[in-house]
Amino acid sequence: xxxxxxxxxxxxxxxxxxxxxxxxxxxxxxxxxxxxxxxxxxxxxxxxxxxxxxxxxxxxxxxxxxxxxxxxxxxxxxxxxxxxxxxxxxxxxxxxxxxxxxxxxxxxxxxxxxxxxxxxxxxxxxxxxxxxxxxxxxxxxxxxxxxxxxxxxxxxxxxxxxxxxxxxxxxxxxxxxxxxxxxxxxxxxxxxxxxxxxxxxxxxxxxxxxxxxxxxxxxxxxxxxxxxxxxxxxxxxxxxxxxxxxxxxxxxxxxxxxxxxxxxxxxxxxxxxxxxxxxxxxxxxxxxxxxxxxxxxxxxxxxxxxxxxxxxxxxxxxxxxxxxxxxxxxxxxxxxxxxxxxxxxxxxxxxxxxxxxxxxxxxxxxxxxxxxxxxxxxxxxxxxxxxxxxxxxxxxxxxxxxxxxxxxxxxxxxxxxxxxxxxxxxxxxxxxxxxxxxxxxxxxxxxxxxxxxxxxxxxxxxxxxxxxxxxxxxxxxxxxxxxxxxxxxxxxxxxxxxxxxxxxxxxxxxxxxxxxxxxxxxxxxxxxxxxxxxxxxxxxxxxxxxxxxxxxxxxxxx
RNA sequence: GCGCCCGUAGCUCAGCGGAUUAGAGCGUCUGGCUUCGGACCAGAAGGCCGGGGGUUCGAAUCCCUCCGGGCGUACCA
Numbered sequence: 116x117x118x119x120x121x122x123x124x125x126x127x128x129x130x131x132x133x134x135x136x137x138x139x140x141x142x143x144x145x146x147x148x149x150x151x152x153x154x155x156x157x158x159x160x161x162x163x164x165x166x167x168x169x170x171x172x173x174x175x176x177x178x179x180x181x182x183x184x185x186x187x188x189x190x191x192x193x194x195x196x197x198x199x200x201x202x203x204x205x206x207x208x209x210x211x212x213x214x215x216x217x218x219x220x221x222x223x224x225x226x227x228x229x230x231x232x233x234x235x236x237x238x239x240x241x242x243x244x245x246x247x248x249x250x251x252x253x254x255x256x257x258x259x260x261x262x263x264x265x266x267x268x269x270x271x272x273x274x275x276x277x278x279x280x281x282x283x284x285x286x287x288x289x290x291x292x293x294x295x296x297x298x299x300x301x302x303x304x305x306x307x308x309x310x311x312x313x314x315x316x317x318x319x320x321x322x323x324x325x326x327x328x329x330x331x332x333x334x335x336x337x338x339x340x341x342x343x344x345x346x347x348x349x350x351x352x353x354x355x356x357x358x359x360x361x362x363x364x365x366x367x368x369x370x371x372x373x374x375x376x377x378x379x380x381x382x383x384x385x386x387x388x389x390x391x392x393x394x395x396x397x398x399x400x401x402x403x404x405x406x407x408x409x410x411x412x413x414x415x416x417x418x419x420x421x422x423x424x425x426x427x428x429x430x431x432x433x434x435x436x437x438x439x440x441x442x443x444x445x446x447x448x449x450x451x452x453x454x455x456x457x458x459x460x461x462x463x464x465x466x467x468x469x470x471x472x473x474x475x476x477x478x479x480x481x482x483x484x485x486x487x488x489x490x491x492x493x494x495x496x497x498x499x500x501x502x503x504x505x506x507x508x509x510x511x512x513x514x515x516x517x518x519x520x521x522x523x524x525x526x527x528x529x530x531x532x533x534x535x536x537x538x539x540x541x542x543x544x545x546x547x548x549x550x551x552x553x554x555x556x557x558x559x560x561x562x563x564x565x566x567x568x569x570x571x572x573x574x575x576x577x578x579x580x581x582x583x584x585x586x587x588x589x590x591x592x593x594x595x596x597x598x599x600x601x602x603x604x605x606x607x608x609x610x611x612x613x614x615x616x617x618x619x620x621x622x623x624x625x626x627x628x629x630x631x632x633x634x635x636x637x638x639x640x641x642x643x644x645x646x647x648x649x650x651x652x653x654x655x656x657x658x659x660x661x662x663x664x665x666x667x668x669x670x671x672x673x
Numbered sequence: 674g675c676g677c678c679c680g681u682a683g684c685u686c687a688g689c690g691g692a693u694u695a696g697a698g699c700g701u702c703u704g705g706c707u708u709c710g711g712a713c714c715a716g717a718a719g720g721c722c723g724g725g726g727g728u729u730c731g732a733a734u735c736c737c738u739c740c741g742g743g744c745g746u747a748c749c750a
Contacts, residue, residue, distance in 0.1 A: 143692080153691065159730080166730080192692040193730075231750085272749065405748050414676075419748040429750050459677060459745050483678090485743080490685085521712095538698095539686065543679065544743080548699090551685075555712040557698045558686090565712065573709050620687060623697080634706090634714045641709095651709095672710090 116208050117150070117604060118215075120181070120198060124152055127176045132169070134158055140198075142601065148189065148197030149205075149597060155194040166194030202588045205596050209653050212660075214603040214610070216258030221447040223254040224440050226264040228365075229453065232357035232378070233269070233277040235306040236364070238487035238547075241505035243452045245533050246484070246541060248370040248666050249615040250450060256664060257610045262374050262444055265361075266436055269354055269378040270337060271429070275330025276312030277305065279322070281349060282329075284308060290348035302360040305353060334426060337380045354378075364505075369529060370666055377439065379432050386435025387427050389471075390420045398470040406431075408467040418463045433464045441475035448478055450613065455483035455542070482613060485544035487536075490551075508532060508547060515549035523553060526668040527561050534560025537665050538619040558623045560667055563658060566626040570655035571671040577639045577648040589643070591632045595650055598628040602657050606664065615665060622661045629654050 117140055125138045136154055143151035155170035162169065170190040177188045177196070187199040200208075227247020230236045247263075255261040268274070285292045296304050315322035332346060341347040358376065365372065390406060393399050399406050399420055406421035408430070420431040440449055451461070461481045469476040489503050489511060512532050516523040523531075535552035539545060555561050588596060605621035608614075638647040659669035 141691095147692080151692090156691075156730085195692065268750070402747080407747060416676080416746050418746095422748040424748085426748090428748060430748095432750095453750095454744095455678070456744055457750075460750080462677090485678090543686095546685065548685070551699065554699085557712095559698085562712080565710090569710055569712095576709055616687080620697085627697090630711090630713060631715090633709085634711090637709070639709045 116200075116204070116600070120150055120184075123181055124154060124173075124177065124196075127173055127180060128154055128158065131172055131176060132158055132162060134161065142604070143195070143197060145594060145597065147191060147195075148187065148199040150198040150200075152196050152198075153194070155190075155196060159194065170194040170196050202593065202596075205588070205593070205600060208600040209596060209650075212599070212602050212653070212657060214257065214606040217607070217610075218254055219258030221259045222262065222444055223251075223259040224262045224264055224444050224446040224449045225251040225254065225452075226266055226440075226450065227251075227452040228361075228373070229266050230357075230361055231268040231271075231273055232354050233274050233305060234309050234357075235302075236361075236505040238489075238503040238505055238508050239454050239484070241368075241508055241532075242484055242487050242536050242545060244365070244368060244370060244505075245536050245666065246615060247452045249533075249537060249618075249664065250452070250482075250613050251371060252664050252666060253606070253610045253613070253615065254448075254450075256606065259447075262446075263371060264440065265373040265376045267376065267378055268429075270333050270380045270383065272316075272326075272330050273309065273313075274333050274350075275326045276316050277309045277353070278312075278333060278346075278350060279326045279329045280308040280312035280315065281305075281353060282346075284311075285349070288345040288349065290345050290352060293349065293352050301356045305356060331424070331426070334383075337383070369526075369668070377436065382435030382439050383427055383432055384435070385438055386431040386433070387421070389434050389438060390427070390431045393467075393471050396471070398467060408463060410463045410466060413466045415463050415466055416459060418460065420467075430460075430464050430467075433461075434468060437464075437468055437475055437479065438472065441472065446475070446478060448480060449475065450480050450482065452482045452484070452541075455485055457481075458483045480613070482541055484541050487545045487547060490546055490548035511547070511549040512553060515553045518550075519553060521555075523561065524670075524673065526670060527564060527673065528553070530560030530564050530662075530667045532560075533665055533667050534563070534619065537615045540614060540616050558619070560662075560665075563622055563626055563662060564667070564669060564673055566629065567655055567658045567662070567669045568671060568673045570629070570651050570658070573638055573651055574648065574655065577644060577651070588646075589636075591635060592643075592646065592650060595628055595632045595654065598625050599650070599653050599657050602661065605661075609664075618661050618664055622658060625654070625657065625661075 121138045121140050125136055128134045128136050136157060138152060138154055140150040140152050155166045155173060158169050159166035167190060174188045174190050174196055184201060184204045185198050186201045189197045191197055225247060228240060228244040230240045251261050251263050282288055312326060316326050333350060336347050336350060342351060390399055394406055399408050404423045405419045407417050407419050410416045410418065418430055419428050421427055440446060458481065465476050465479055487503060487508070489507070509532065512528050516528055531552040535547055536545060538558060551557065552559055553561060555565050601621065605617055609617040636647060638644060638651055641647060662669045
């Protein structure tokens, strides 16, 4: 509907003023109309005429050309043109609430979550897991072939720390002893080892040396393809524990499964090889015995890609990762979601890739988010400062749920956390308030779930949905209809910007519009039951559809 | 020091070039409702949109500057 109207307005501009404009209709306040355009203001400057005069002339022509679809065209304020749809046209819009598949035929690679094996997940991982899932759903909905990628560090210093502590705990390189640890306790056991390794690294010089050596052994193990030595057995077993645990967690979170887990070790050779190759061609340079990319000419920092030990840093691995994605998927767009502390880091990596593989570099979008904090703070893990873990967030939501006395279901707990993360624009810090998130009143996931369940309950009581031929809406019916009809636009906006919060804003407004309608209109048993039942059904479907884009369940009862 | 991001009601946030009154939620205050699941609805109070300058017919929205905060700034990721 919208794009048809935009085309019509553009055509009139061309007819009357020979002006080629990209017309974008906006949604004005309801009192003004259904759509608005400011083309007259834009034209005023070019033509040197009064905007209102231009608007009036355009309006006359629009009334003529759009007589079938538009009930009214008005000029307002400094020169806005407002269009009001015919009710019958609005009704038709409700039958086609699918957003256009603008990404059909495209391939989108979306990388998010990115937890490191051997390390506990923190709140930031939970955030990208959930929000990344939403973004993937959005582009998938728009028709893109969507590849969900999970990248994680199975090599690197943190692994060295953990491996060192594991071996110490086992009393030597004794892989068989790992069998004694019960399956359910393995993630926590590994977590404890990581903390121990981390402390030792910081506090104990001898341990630090040993950990660095252990780290190196992990790299060598990969180079040699070693799966048999006791050291290797421990490594591969514990790595598998981590991946098993991730999958369990994702399952619990009810996010779409990842298409591919890419461990750092897998992309390291390609990254190393590429950096060395491009070192020869002068893209990278040697400095203080390390291989660096000189970012200064690009207004960026200089960063190390291969360190003086000859080991690849994360930069080189990321080069390997980018090229792996490009080689395997030939993506139209590659989206990466990480914490914002990596923003400039990523710019350096991408700038370097631009020098020898411009296509994948240009097609990469890096989205970053801030720190996830708990409202009121948490008892901090003594050692590491202010890091909140993923489990702490989930636990806080459950506790807040229990405190309400309502015994919210797991679906509702998840809705609370997901919606709380989703409702803010991606970028800034997130202050997670468990109480607010679980509340049934206010802008929360559970509120929308409840709104949906209530609508379903009405429909159960109503006569079967009848086919309606509406000539005229009553005012509050029309408001609801109009709001429902905005759904595809909200989805498109969220998709274009890769910002799921637009879905939240829309759904919440939709629920408010509905509640207002519901307050003053009887549905079941009214003489307009057919019309209203149809509206309630569309409303409930739209809510469920929108929540689904956020990965939030919409049960019929709760 | 330099670079990037942020600063909107008491709190958490939308809005990011347009409409007399800058919007929500929570909190506060008034009303309504034994309701098709009132956990809602109607309304009030509360903001020189960090300060100052500029561009524009029009700026919370763009540019400059200052103040305040976060992050980054070579071998962590």
